[in-house]
Amino acid sequence: MKITALYVYPIKALRGIDLKSAQIGPQGVSHDRRFMLYEVHPSTGELKKIQLDSHPRCALFEQQIVPGSQYGESTVVVRYHSNPPQDSGTGEEDNALKVPLEPDMSTLEKMDVVLHSSPAAAYRMGDSYDAWFSQRFGVNTILVYLGDGRRAVLGKTLPPKAAQEQQQRGWVSSLTSYITGSQGSVETPWVTFSDVAPLMVTSESSLRDVRDRLLNGLPVEMYKFRPNIVVDGQGEDPWAEDFWAELTITPGQDQGDNGVGPEEHTLQLTGNCVRCISLNVDYKTGKPAEGDPGQVLKRLMKDRRVDTGSKWAPVFGRYAFLDGRHTDGITVSVGDDAEVTRRNTERTVWDWPGL
Template sequence: MKITALYVYPIKGLRGIELSSAQVGPRGIRHDRHFMLFQVHPATGELKKVQVDSHPRCALFEQRFASDAPGDDGSTIIVRYLGDLAGESGATDEDGSLRVPLEPDISSLEKIEVVLHGSSTAAYRMGDPYDTWFSHRFGFRAILVFLGDGRRAVLGKTLPPKPTPERQQQNQGWITSLVSYITGAQRSSEMEGPWLTFADVAPLLVTSESSLKDVRDRLLGGRPVEMYKFRPNVVVDGEGEEPWAEDFWAELAITPGRAEHGDSTVRNTLLLTGNCLRCTSLNVDYQTGKPAVDETGQVLKKLMKDRRVDSGSKWSPVFGRYAFLGGSGREGFTVSVGDKAEVTRRNTERSVWDWPGL
């Protein structure tokens, strides 16, 4: 198999950025989901996450990196709203787009607590002009939040990788260094193990084109549905594998597929530990920012016919696998479109969903 696409979502919920190559680390692809939008209840001030399933208009926000220096992957995100707007508001570029620094100075930002799927973290409000810009386009009071030095715990029993004693010993020095770098403090027991950005339940999501083809051909009668609707990070072609074979994938080895990447014998691994349970975001039309009115607005319903294969969440269909960085790549690696991907370990039974409250 080969990797055919890579995606990153600096601001969670908005359109992804397609990459030709990416740096993958313990928290996933670099810059992935370090920002998040919330709707503020006008009376109580309660925060509600803004994502495609609950706020289809998210599909109309395009984001891309802006390079401020040659060879840099971009120190700024440029966000552009593709929908109709009566008037402009906030500090924007000439075309109405918004520039968001990828690494804002948190020293002057308001610190708040964010709870996502029961896993909480400290985070930082970006404030204006960002809040005003998004509020004007969504039509409600919205705030933009930056993760900064925050971190979310992985909950449940089946999603985190369970290292062997040998691998745990190998990782000990790396984990200590990582924690010291981030917090400037000595490692405590609660810091052991993987932790997350604003990604839902794992750093990475892997999907297969062969399974998407089955959705198109068998469930939608040949009607197009694009992979970006499934919001993956890593897409493989699935060549040599049956559709939905990824349900049983436990480990994926990635080998540089081009000479400039160096030693072709080097293998970096991803541990595939849980199924991705799907929601109504699949039904959104990315051209209108609303649920699709044709057959593509029934993607979730179609998947429910025979893809409710996880006994831990019997009502939700499965498409794709959540992944963590494997032991051989614990310090991170570069992955590119065209790299080879090989299943090096398979489960004999499907994973069972286990995340408290989800």
């Protein structure tokens, strides 16, 4: 197989950025989902996560990472593509928001946030950012940065050694020990604002099956499934990834021609991704799609409800962690070889408490 696409999402839920090469560490692709948006209840102040399923307007926000040479520091540039487009005289389409990729946390207000029952300390980016997003979402919105915060992995979607230790302690005990810092003999993996694992791997062979068999040829773009790593699935049956346990990536020959051969990189694939109505969002309108494009989730549910831990949700893709041996991280590129080097005999079971 070959890697055919790589994506990063600096601000969770907004459009992804297509990469040719990616730096990957224990928390996934560099800068992935380090920022997140929350809706603030006007009277109670309660925070509600902003994601595509509940806020389809997220699809109208485009992100771009701009190196520091242009603005003085590396920046995430966000542009809002309003629908219908604003009159050109307003300058709306060119009114970009520039977010520092690595903000100075000493100047930011610290606050506690929760995503999928996993709490974290984060930093509020400030009024100017909040006002920009609030105007476009039409609700009181805040932008937060994870910074030095971290979220515990609550379910069993963990690499094998960490999963074994968590099973011995139980997830409540694991969360407590994670917060207090007494994490046992295995360094406990943690996540940013990614849902439950640092990486998402998907297969083009499975997407073709969705298009050809379930949607009668209706085109559906892979970016709607919000992966980090896409493989072509060559030599693998559609949905074979349900059983993938380990994926070994080998850089192309031009990257490994150093006399000793290319270095192999290993990912541990630990759980299925169960899907929600975000698949039905029209990225041109920022609304639920009409007609057949709005039926993607329903069509998948016909025969892809294959995870007994989440029996009402269809599966597409696998969650993954970088193997713990790669302490310095790895670099992967489009065109790299990918090989399944370990398979499960049975499907893994969804197991995130309360989600």
